[in-house]
Structure formats: C-alpha cells, structure tokens
Amino acid sequence: MSIFYSWKKLSLTFVSLILLMGVLAACGDGDSETGGESSGDKVIKLGGLFDESGATGDVGAPYAEGERAFFENLNSKGGIDGYKVDFIGEDYAYDTSRAQQVYQGLRDRHEVVAVLGWGTADTEALRKQIINDKIPFFSASYSENLKDTGNESGYNYLTAASYSDQGRAILDWIEENHKGESPARVALVYHKGHPFSESPIQDIKDYAKENLDGVVEITPDVLIELGDTDPLTTLQSWSRSNEEPDYTIINYTWGQTRNVVRDAKSLGWKTQFMGLNWTAGEGLIPAGADNQQWVDVLDGFIGVVTHAFPTEDLPGMEPIVEYLDSKGKTVEDINQKFVQGWATASIMAEAMKIAIAETDGDVTGTDMKAAIESIQDFELHGLGADVSFSPDNQAGTDKIRLGQLKDGEWEIITEYFGISDK
Numbered sequence: 470m471s472i473f474y475s476w477k478k479l480s481l482t483f484v485s486l487i488l489l490m491g492v493l494a495a496c497g498d499g500d501s502e503t504g505g506e507s508s509g510d511k512v513i514k515l516g517g518l519f520d521e522s523g524a525t526g527d528v529g530a531p532y533a534e535g536e537r538a539f540f541e542n543l544n545s546k547g548g549i550d551g552y553k554v555d556f557i558g559e560d561y562a563y564d565t566s567r568a569q570q571v572y573q574g575l576r577d578r579h580e581v582v583a584v585l586g587w588g589t590a591d592t593e594a595l596r597k598q599i600i601n602d603k604i605p606f607f608s609a610s611y612s613e614n615l616k617d618t619g620n621e622s623g624y625n626y627l628t629a630a631s632y633s634d635q636g637r638a639i640l641d642w643i644e645e646n647h648k649g650e651s652p653a654r655v656a657l658v659y660h661k662g663h664p665f666s667e668s669p670i671q672d673i674k675d676y677a678k679e680n681l682d683g684v685v686e687i688t689p690d691v692l693i694e695l696g697d698t699d700p701l702t703t704l705q706s707w708s709r710s711n712e713e714p715d716y717t718i719i720n721y722t723w724g725q726t727r728n729v730v731r732d733a734k735s736l737g738w739k740t741q742f743m744g745l746n747w748t749a750g751e752g753l754i755p756a757g758a759d760n761q762q763w764v765d766v767l768d769g770f771i772g773v774v775t776h777a778f779p780t781e782d783l784p785g786m787e788p789i790v791e792y793l794d795s796k797g798k799t800v801e802d803i804n805q806k807f808v809q810g811w812a813t814a815s816i817m818a819e820a821m822k823i824a825i826a827e828t829d830g831d832v833t834g835t836d837m838k839a840a841i842e843s844i845q846d847f848e849l850h851g852l853g854a855d856v857s858f859s860p861d862n863q864a865g866t867d868k869i870r871l872g873q874l875k876d877g878e879w880e881i882i883t884e885y886f887g888i889s890d891k
Contacts, residue, residue, distance in 0.1 A: 510553050513821055513832055515540070516575035516584040516604075517558025518591065524563045524695060525665070528722045528747050528806045529587060532609055533558070535803070535810025536585055539818070542792040549822050552830060557581065565591045569598075576602055582824075583607070583837045585817060589665035592625065599624045603834040605820075605841055607813055611635070611746070611775075612668040616864045624834075626841055627864045628813045628856060629775040630887060633672035634867040635745045636718060637888045639773065640677055642871060643716055644684050652686040656714035656740070658729055659721075660695045666720050669745070673718070676888075688714050695725050701732040708736055719744040723752045731766050746773040746869070750805040754877055764877035771882070774872040776809040776853040778879055783851030785812070805879075812852040816865070819847055854885050 517536060520529035540556040548554060557579050561567040568591035575581045581604065586592050589610035596615070599606050600623045607626055608615060613633040615625040630638070640655070647653040657673060660666035670690070677685045691707050693700040717733070717740045719726050726748040733740070749772025754763045777783055779800035786800070789811060793799055823840035824832045844865075845857045856865030867887035872879045 511548075511551055511830060512555045513549070513552050513825070513830075514555045514557060514579050514581045515817065515821075516572070516579065516581035517556055518568055518571055518584065518586045519558055519560045520563040520587050521560040522562045523560075525588060525722050525747070526563070527724055527752055528750065529563070529609075531752075531804050531806040532587075532810035533560075535807035535812075536814045537810075538789075538792055538807070539811045539814035542788065543818060545795075549818060550825055552821075552825055554818070554821065556585075558585070561587075561591070563588055563591075565594050569594060572598070576604060582832050582834050583817060583820070585813065586610070589668055590663075593664060596622045596625060603838070605834060605837045607817055609809075609813070610665065610668075612664070613672055614668070618861060618863050622863070624838060625863060626858060628816050629746065629809075629853060629865070630773075630867045630869050631864060632669035632720065632745055633676075634864075634888060635773045635775075635869055636669045636673035636720075637676045638867070638869050638886060639718060639743055639745075639871075640673065640681055640685055641886075641888065641891065642883070644681055647684075647715065652684055653716060654686050654688050654712065654714045655716045655718060656688045656691050656711075658691040658693060658717055658719045661690070661692045663695060666695060669720065688712075691717070693725070693729060695721060698725075698728055699732070700729055701735065704729070704732050704736055704738075708738075713738055714740045716741045716743060719748055722747045723750065727753060727755070727763060727767060730770060731763075734766055741769070741771065742767075743771045744773065746775045748772050749774050749872060749879070751778070751879070752804060752806070753874070760877075767874050768876065770874045772872055772874075772879075774805070774870045774879070774881065776805060776812055777851055778805045778872075778881075779803050779808055781851065781881075785850030785852035808852055812849050815849065815852075816844070816847060816856060819844060854887075 519533035520526050521533055540554045544553045559571045561571050583605040586606050586608040589612045592608040592610045605624050607628055611627050611629055611631045613631045615622045615627055643653050657670055659670055674687050677687050689711055693703050726744055730742050820837055820840040824836040828836050842858050842860050847856050854866040854868035867889050868885040870881055870885050871883045873882050
C-alpha cells in the first residue's frame with residue numbers, strides 16, 4: 470500500500486467521522502421533553518421552567534410530570550391540527566438566577582412562542598423581560614402581582630385563582646361557618662420576605678379589614694421560614710404573647726405545612742388549620758412507616774383545592790386515565806399536582822390551537838397572546854375551574870374548592886366558589 474493511498478483513506482475516514490459527529494450533535498440538540506420534532510414534522514416550540522429538585526420540588530416535580538404527560542399524549546394523537554408541540558424544559562431547582570438563564574436559552578436558542586413557568590420569585594423577576602420579548606407566560610405562581618395587564622405583567626396569565634383570591638375566599642368561608650358571637654380570630658403563617666409565601670398576606674389583611682370588620686380578626690403574624698424544619702420554638706414564643714387563634718391559614722408547600730401543624734398541635738393548639746393550594750394534596754401526608762402519625766396530626770386540615778384529585782370521577786380524567794393506561798399505570802401512580810400541570814398545559818394547547826388557525830401555523834408570541842386573550846369559558850371538564858381571559862383580564866378565574874383531610878383521605882367539602890360570587 471502506497472503512502473498516498475493510506476493518507477487518502479485516512480482523510481476520508483476523518484471526514485466521515487466529522488460528518489457523523491455533526492449528525493449526532495444535531496439529533497441531540499434541543500433538550501426536547503417530548504421528542505416531538507423530527508424531519509418533516511410541523512412543530513410549535515414551547516418552553517418549560519420546572520422545580521423538580523429545589524425548595525418547592527415536592528409539589529413541582531409532579532406538576533412538571535403532568536405538563537410533560539399532556540404534551541406527550543397530545544403528540545401521540547397527532548398534535549394540534551398536524552402540528553407537534555416540542556416542549557423544551559429544564560429543572561432550575563427554584564434558583565431565580567438559573568431560571569433567568571434557562572429562560573434566555575428558551576428564547577434565544579429555541580425561539581419558543583410561550584413558556585410554562587413555575588415559581589413566584591422567578592416569574593416576577595422575568596415580568597418585564599417577557600413583555601420586551603413578547604413571550605406569553607403561564608406560571609404556576611398565582612401571585613396577585615401577575616394579574617396586572619399593563620406594563621408590569623402584561624404577558625403573564627393566571628390559570629387558577631390568585632393566592633390573594635384564595636385567601637379572600639377562605640375568609641368568606643370562615644365568615645359563613647364560624648360559630649360563636651366573638652369575631653373569628655385568624656392567624657396567618659408564612660415566611661416573611663419570601664415572594665411566594667408572603668405574596669397574599671397584605672391582600673388577605675386588607676380584605677378582612679374592608680369587608681369583614683367585626684366578623685374576622687387577623688391576629689399578629691406567625692413568621693416561620695420555609696427552611697425551618699423545627700418551628701416549635703417560634704410557635705412557643707408566639708403563644709406566650711398571643712391567644713390561640715380559631716383559624717390558622719398557612720402558605721407553604723407540603724413539607725413545611727406538616728411541620729407547622731405537627732408542632733402547633735404538640736403545644737395543644739385546637740385551631741382549625743387551613744392552607745392555600747400548595748399545602749393541599751396527597752403529599753401532605755408522607756408515605757412510610759410513620760404514615761399513621763401524620764394521618765393523626767393532619768386530620769381535619771382544610772386546604773384550597775384548585776384542581777381535581779386523580780381519584781375523582783370526572784369527564785376531564787378520561788384522557789389522563791387513557792394516557793396512564795398506555796404507560797401501564799393507574800390514577801394511584803399520580804397525584805393532584807400532576808392533574809394541575811396537565812390542566813395548565815391543556816389551556817396552553819387551546820391557545821396554540823387558536824393561534825395556529827389564525828396564522829396558518831406561522832405562530833409568534835404576539836399571536837399566542839391574542840389567542841390566550843380570546844379564550845372564553847374554556848372547560849376543563851372538572852379538572853379545574855373554567856377559565857376566561859381578555860385584554861383587560863389576565864386572571865382566568867377566582868374560583869376554588871375546599872377539601873378536608875379525614876382519616877388520611879381528602880374529601881371535597883365545597884363546590885367551586887370565589888369572591889366574585891358575593
């Protein structure tokens with residue numbers, strides 16, 4: 470073999486290797502969550518920000534799983550009018566700086582037309598940016614701040630009742646159900662300075678003062694940090710200066726909620742413990758050998774239930790059950806936060822359907838905004854309250870239900886209601 474022939478063969482091999490690497494790199498690009506994009510597919514790109522491993526990952530992980538499942542199921546059935554949804558998402562671990570980096574990647578690298586987000590701090594940090602970028606955003610934060618339709622939050626939309634509306638509705642329920650002639654004493658338990666936990670507090674206080682004066686009395690705040698897993702000392706200190714409340718409204722996720730209830734009950738509190746939507750759900754009672762301990766401690770807890778439990782017999786559960794069956798799973802394998810993520814994704818899919826029809830598939834963020842704001846009385850078939858949006862209304866609903874833990878099982882105790890019903 471001549472030296473020339475060997476060199477030529479080596480060169481061809483090298484070129485082939487480079488081409489192969491290029492093909493593999495192209496196939497691996499995109500961090501696609503659904504695998505929807507392939508040669509010849511018509512694709513709409515959607516971004517996702519998840520907390521699956523951070524401070525709110527206990528509820529964030531099943532929520533993200535529900536979103537992914539919805540689009541996987543949608544794509545398996547042909548997508549939206551022939552368009553597959555390429556759902557590109559990443560776990561930002563509840564780190565606001567990381568969320569901004571992920572968002573910029575979704576915007577610049579993937580050119581998504583909208584985003585399904587997560588937390589309060591990161592969503593509020595991105596409010597002005599998404600207006601500049603004209604990228605609509607469905608957060609899993611229901612902060613009242615995101616209801617603004619103007620220069621502050623003009624591309625944010627709430628797909629469930631705001632935290633403040635949830636708190637207002639709880640106060641209305643207390644007004645209706647409180648026994649006795651004295652005003653109902655209500656304590657608010659939260660992490661001061663934490664964007665999510667503190668978000669509704671002032672609005673709840675203002676509502677009580679302006680609408681329920683003489684009926685509801687808000688006690689001094691009970692301030693417990695989210696990372697304080699042993700809040701007994703704080704509760705003891707508070708109890709030395711204050712009378713035990715009739716009702717206690719908590720705004721955390723599952724883990725810290727159970728810590729507070731456990732330690733308050735150890736001090737003998739007989740208050741009616743209540744919580745906003747991220748306190749409610751199956752995960753409030755952890756599985757494990759000490760399960761009965763938590764069943765006993767949390768018995769009677771009342772939570773805001775914005776979305777259905779998987780075990781509820783509702784028309785909206787049919788596609789979820791069908792999807793789970795295709796995976797060899799049942800409703801026992803998911804929880805209420807999965808349903809919440811699925812329902813939110815379905816609203817975004819409805820907006821995509823409208824935008825595709827209006828643009829013949831050439832969808833931009835501005836088209837998505839117009840599509841979202843045209844949605845009226847979109848039915849979730851029991852998975853959540855129906856939602857409507859308009860240019861003057863970016864809060865889809867103010868309706869909630871209340872559920873109560875009884876012997877370890879959630880029981881729905883109200884129909885959907887909200888302050889707009891008064």
